[in-house]
Amino acid sequence: MTRYRYSLLFATALLLSGCDKDFLDRNPQDAYSNSSLWSSSNDALAALNGCYSGWEESYNTLYMDCASDNAYGQYYWEGYTYFGNGSITPSSAYSQDRWSYSTIQKCNWFLENIDVTPMDEALKSRLKSEARFLRAYQYYTMSQLYGDIPLVTKSISGEEANAISKTPMIEVQAFILSELGAVAATLPVNYTGSDVGRVTQGAALALKARIELYTGKYADAIASAQKVMALGYALHPSYQDLFRIQNENNKEVILDIQHKENDYANGNIGVMPSSSYGGWSSINPTQALVDAYETKDGRLITDAASGYNANDPYANRDPRLKATVLVPGQLYAGSYFNPIESSSADFIGGGNNSATGYIVNKYTSNLSDYPDMWNTGLNQIVIRYAEVLLIYAEAKIEAGQVDASVYDAIDAVRVRAGMPKTDRVVYNSQVKLRELVRRERRVELAMEGLRWFDVQRWKIGPEVMAKPVLGARLGKVDLATGKLTLSGEHIKAEDRTFDPAKNYVWPIPQSEIDINKNLGQNPNY
DSSP, X not given: OOOOOHHHHHHHHHHSOOSSTTGGGSOOOOOOOHXXXXXXXXXXXXXXXXXXXXXXXXXXXXXXXXXXXXXXXXOGGGSOHHHHHTOOOTTOTTOOTTOOOHHHHHHHHHHHHGGGSOSOHHHHHHHHHHHHHHHHHHHHHHHHHHSSBOOOOSOOOHHHHTTOOOBOHHHHHHHHHXXXXXXXXXXXXXXXXXXXXXXXXHHHHHHHHHHHHHTTOHHHHHHHHHHHHTTTOOOOSOTTGGGSGGGTTOTTEEEEEOOBTTTBOBTTGGGSSOGGGTOOOOEEEOHHHHHHSOBTTSOOTTXXXXXXXXXXXXXXXXXXXXXXXXXXXXXXXXXXXXXXXXTSTTOTTSTTXXXXXXXXXXXXXXXXXXXXXXXXXXXXXXXXXXXXXXXXXXXXXXTTOOOHHHHHHHHHHHHHTTOOOOOTTTSOSHHHHHHHHHHHHHHHSTTTXXXXXXHHHHTOHHHHTSSOEEEEEEEEEOTTTOOEEEEEEEEEEEOOOOOTTTTTSOOOOHHHHHHOGGGOOOTTO
């Protein structure tokens, strides 16, 4: 466990602002002592805002697909290349940030102290539920990534922290689910005004449904998803525009990281465009992801009847492909993207250009949305309603409860994207529907940080990870029309390995084990 620095943690809880935009306007209050802090509801709110600060990072959400077969993180110094290619070790630099008890400690401190505050009891109950959710979320991410971890639900001394042992993952998950079930009943369905962005009932139930799906509790996942589906969420009319800054806080968003330009900015938009657009091309979508998208008539590209043309591979495809991935010949910021021709400023491997010939388009489809793409107010979505519909469908399929509602949930996601409804003749069994819903999760949620957890829980690592990372084919782009002339084989960005005996969890950072020998290391690291 991280070596705790109580003075710093206490200052963080008081001084760092929360994720709500209006919270960020609050003046720092650095004259508190713990005995004087809890004198009013405003004090309690200020302390809770400190718990919100850093509860999740857009960096993690955006880069996490680089740990999967969806993307390649080409810069080792950004931390995710190791996870994708299987070379991670306990001592790998820049790869330890997900092991953190900072938010957990802040929430524990908050929960231990708020009861003395003279304030409305209903508000107090709500604030406690928000803190419990934030703590549960941290345990969810850490247990998914590292497996067994210490479960700490109260403030502890430095000596205790540095001698604590791990709790079995199954017990940590039971605690998380219990907490989420308990807090959902006391959280509001929605907020208005300056409270927008706080944790809601839907967030608690949706995270609960996600974890229940991941752990094979299908009946519970169905029930939790149904509760979310009854709360009034709706799919945004446009898949591409869902992720634009002018549409943030729309009815599809269940949980997000709130950002504000200059004060609590999302500074990670610039890592996606290539160098000619002023970016870094840090996150490179793979050919494997591109190939997962169906043709526009709902067929796989391997289907001879699909009309797929390998020499014009991006034509007549699922609209989510170009909404998510910028492909060669696609119109972008006033010109046709050309990473496949050596004379182009965006040529593969040159400068800060993509190593696969693909860059992320999902958050950057309109670069003019951002006066400064390194300093944006774009909220980072963590959970949205489309995922809940797919959770419901998958849980029903795995539980052997295939009925019209399964098709309806999948079709709602597909039709919104501009795809046809599911062919019920083709997808007429549990096996075929499992194949469909897994593909839908991949293409619908690509570049949203969830693919690795699907690889992990479906145990498909050797199948999808232990292979070379391929990208686009080289050729030419007609700069007047975007027409492609392709030649040669797909370029290769890197080779990858995957050891199922160890790579389904990450190694515990060696720096933590050096402090606390009781932690032990995950197997085979």
